[in-house]
Amino acid sequence: MKTFTLTRPDDCHLHVRSGALLKAVLPHTARQFARAIIMPNLKPPVTTVAQALVYRDEILQAIPADLSFEPLMTLYLTSATTLEEIERAAQSEHIYAFKLYPAGATTNSDAGVADVTSIYSLLAALEKQDIPLLIHGEVTDTECDIFDREKQFIDQYLIDIVKHFPNLRMVLEHVTTKEAVQFVESANSTVAATITPQHLLFNRNAMLSGGIKPHYYCLPILKRETHRQALVQAAISGNAKFFLGTDSAPHLTHLKVNACGCAGCYTAFGAMELYAEIFEQANALDKLEGFASFYGADFYRLPRNIGTITLQKQTWTIPAQYDEITPLKAGEELTWKII
Ligand code: DOR
Ligand code: ZN
Numbered sequence: 001m002k003t004f005t006l007t008r009p010d011d012c013h014l015h016v017r018s019g020a021l022l023k024a025v026l027p028h029t030a031r032q033f034a035r036a037i038i039m040p041n042l043k044p045p046v047t048t049v050a051q052a053l054v055y056r057d058e059i060l061q062a063i064p065a066d067l068s069f070e071p072l073m074t075l076y077l078t079s080a081t082t083l084e085e086i087e088r089a090a091q092s093e094h095i096y097a098f099k100l101y102p103a104g105a106t107t108n109s110d111a112g113v114a115d116v117t118s119i120y121s122l123l124a125a126l127e128k129q130d131i132p133l134l135i136h137g138e139v140t141d142t143e144c145d146i147f148d149r150e151k152q153f154i155d156q157y158l159i160d161i162v163k164h165f166p167n168l169r170m171v172l173e174h175v176t177t178k179e180a181v182q183f184v185e186s187a188n189s190t191v192a193a194t195i196t197p198q199h200l201l202f203n204r205n206a207m208l209s210g211g212i213k214p215h216y217y218c219l220p221i222l223k224r225e226t227h228r229q230a231l232v233q234a235a236i237s238g239n240a241k242f243f244l245g246t247d248s249a250p251h252l253t254h255l256k257v258n259a260c261g262c263a264g265c266y267t268a269f270g271a272m273e274l275y276a277e278i279f280e281q282a283n284a285l286d287k288l289e290g291f292a293s294f295y296g297a298d299f300y301r302l303p304r305n306i307g308t309i310t311l312q313k314q315t316w317t318i319p320a321q322y323d324e325i326t327p328l329k330a331g332e333e334l335t336w337k338i339i
Helices: 019-032 049-061 083-091 116-129 146-164 178-186 197-201 225-235 268-281 285-299
Strands: 003-007 010-014 035-038 070-077 095-100 133-135 170-172 191-195 242-244 308-317 333-338
Touching (some): 010 019, 010 242, 010 285, 019 049, 019 268, 035 049, 049 070, 049 083, 083 095, 083 116, 116 146, 170 178, 178 191, 191 285, 197 268, 225 268, 242 285, 268 285, 268 308, 268 333
Parallel strands (some): 010 035, 070 095, 170 191, 191 242
Antiparallel strands (some): 003 308, 308 333
């Protein structure tokens, strides 16, 4: 049977929540990935090193005994973040980045930054301390069409941020448009991007055509086919600026299948299988290891992982539910399986 072995990968953008949800989802990630960049949008948000260390301990407790996994913690940037906290983060061996959420852009982003241009002193401190800035790149202006919010963020804010802070390492998270791909490609080497499986697999028809399908609803929202194709080309390009970040974002099924459903696709259960299918379809399985296992580690200046994982060509059906979470593509088939 056909198999494919690669260096153990890292997930450079992951939501694991806390409490029961954390216990339900973390084993899925730990089974596949050696490390993950953990998002701080809890309620309340993880804004201090002290909070992040408590959260890190909770995550460590949830790792199954037979697996090794390292959570790489991030802090939630707010307009109340202090220069002292940035300094503390720089000195901590467990903090890898700050996450910028424009206020109101997505799940638990209320504490985010209302005016991005008002926090330049904080961005200057991140640049000075050489801490990466992770960006949810969407404007929150309700007048702006939801499908244009990423492009608008680049035009309105990001071009200026990159100009002002040439040495600030930043990741434009979960890119969804060809404009974002072009922006990252042409920016200097400090600027990188993560790409999710859902944005590589689906365009907005998957969510909106033939009935509304809430399990495909995430933010930034799925875009039209031309954008999906640009993302696939970026992912398989071998350009080290583009690397794996699932943005796996579990929500209980009843909170997604709801008159006002939550944003987020749950993909941690089979992330590498989903990516393998995408890369294989694009005739680029040989580019998966760089994307999944090397470029993210290099960006974060981490040693590349030593171990390997093996995928086997084998058809299996994704369960309808994992606990009370509906996975992406529930009930459908995948053609690769981690062994
Ligand atoms: O779809 C999303 N879900 N996008 C985000 O930016 C946040 C995430 C979540 O935390 O649920
Ligand atoms: Zn996210």
